[in-house]
Amino acid sequence: MDELENFIFSGDCLQFMKEMKKDYHERIRLIYIDPPYFSGTDYTLKKRGKGAPERAPMLIEEVTYTDKWEGGLQEYLQYMRERIEAMKPLLREDGSLWLHVDLHASHYVKTLLDDIFGESNFVNEIVWRRTNSPKSQSKGFGSQHDNILLYAKDITKFETKPVYRKHDEKSLKPYRYEDERGKFRLIEIEAQGIQRTENRKQFEWRGRTAPYLYRRETLDKWWDENRIYTSRNGRYSKKQYLSDVQGVLVSDLWLDINPIQGASKEYSGFLTQKPVALLERIIECATEPGDVVADFFGGSGTTAVAASRLERSWIICDVSSVAIEIATKRLREMNKPHYELRTSYGYTDT
Numbered sequence: 442m443d444e445l446e447n448f449i450f451s452g453d454c455l456q457f458m459k460e461m462k463k464d465y466h467e468r469i470r471l472i473y474i475d476p477p478y479f480s481g482t483d484y485t486l487k488k489r490g491k492g493a494p495e496r497a498p499m500l501i502e503e504v505t506y507t508d509k510w511e512g513g514l515q516e517y518l519q520y521m522r523e524r525i526e527a528m529k530p531l532l533r534e535d536g537s538l539w540l541h542v543d544l545h546a547s548h549y550v551k552t553l554l555d556d557i558f559g560e561s562n563f564v565n566e567i568v569w570r571r572t573n574s575p576k577s578q579s580k581g582f583g584s585q586h587d588n589i590l591l592y593a594k595d596i597t598k599f600e601t602k603p604v605y606r607k608h609d610e611k612s613l614k615p616y617r618y619e620d621e622r623g624k625f626r627l628i629e630i631e632a633q634g635i636q637r638t639e640n641r642k643q644f645e646w647r648g649r650t651a652p653y654l655y656r657r658e659t660l661d662k663w664w665d666e667n668r669i670y671t672s673r674n675g676r677y678s679k680k681q682y683l684s685d686v687q688g689v690l691v692s693d694l695w696l697d698i699n700p701i702q703g704a705s706k707e708y709s710g711f712l713t714q715k716p717v718a719l720l721e722r723i724i725e726c727a728t729e730p731g732d733v734v735a736d737f738f739g740g741s742g743t744t745a746v747a748a749s750r751l752e753r754s755w756i757i758c759d760v761s762s763v764a765i766e767i768a769t770k771r772l773r774e775m776n777k778p779h780y781e782l783r784t785s786y787g788y789t790d791t
């Protein structure tokens with residue numbers, strides 16, 4: 442891995458992307474961004490100030506970044522458009538953009554992305570449960586999730602590895618059968634419900650005529666491998682052994698990654714900090730070791746921490762000096778990555 446590709450840039454990402462266009466054209470495999478959400482809020486950080494020795498230290502509140510837009514939604518969308526447009530040419534042809542938003546403007550940002558990346562390159566809208574305790578509302582319902590909009594640079598070249606999560610009590614329930622090979626659950630091999638279309642052919646197999654979902658040769662193979670279960674009324678199903686599955690295949694509903702809380706070990710004090718596990722899942726499924734991962738709204742540096750743990754090169758950027766300070770501290774504490782800190786495209790510190 443090229444160590445010099447790890448760097449933190451301090452400044453507006455638009456300026457930075459313009460400057461890096463020449464060196465990084467089609468070189469980045471994955472961009473994750475968690476930009477301002479059009480929330481109308483100022484985000485602050487509480488710091489301990491110096492007080493008199495006999496008094497408890499004062500807490501000073503410092504604004505890390507503001508998400509207030511005088512020009513309203515149009516100004517926000519124009520700001521996002523300019524920056525997303527600058528990101529696209531940096532992505533490799535098999536690369537992807539993962540854009541983290543919430544209820545405030547997600548649908549407007551989706552149409553913006555459709556426009557810039559093309560509707561056909563839309564892959565997923567991932568729903569991540571970002572809090573376990575939504576606030577009560579006088580109207581409607583408390584919001585409990587964020588959205589991560591995933592776009593491929595070119596859907597025909599983009600791939601992801603399947604992601605599994607650990608089994609839990611609920612997902613283990615169907616594995617209530619057991620034989621000499623271990624616990625298993627039953628998988629239908631006959632068409633059910635809407636799969637029973639008029640054109641689906643039935644055929645006879647081992648004394649039972651049914652609209653089978655698999656070819657006779659496949660069913661014979663499973664039979665020889667003792668992977669077919671026969672119920673008391675002569676119906677066949679496939680046995681799926683617990684030992685053959687890596688876990689539960691993850692869908693676009695991510696409920697299993699806990700949000701950062703005040704008491705979380707990894708909490709840096711940065712209010713909008715995302716969990717390293719969230720970024721690890723994203724980076725692991727859509728990149729390989731040695732690939733370059735970028736986050737142009739890096740905040741407390743979560744993307745860099747995750748990328749570094751997974752042996753990917755990384756580039757992060759932030760306009761707030763407080764964010765840069767926290768990210769730098771987190772990365773130093775990892776004691777692993779070599780990186781450069783830059784305030785323009787020129788080198789300033791290591």
Ligand SMILES: C[S@@+](CC[C@H](N)C(=O)[O-])C[C@H]1O[C@@H](n2cnc3c(N)ncnc32)[C@H](O)[C@@H]1O
Binds near residue numbers: 505714739740744758
């Ligand atoms: C939601 S936070 C990112 C949090 C981050 N994902 C983490 O885990 O810590 C958004 C960040 O975008 C930064 N930001 C806002 N406008 C920016 C710009 N034009 N260029 C670079 N960073 C910007 C803010 O300072 C803030 O740190």
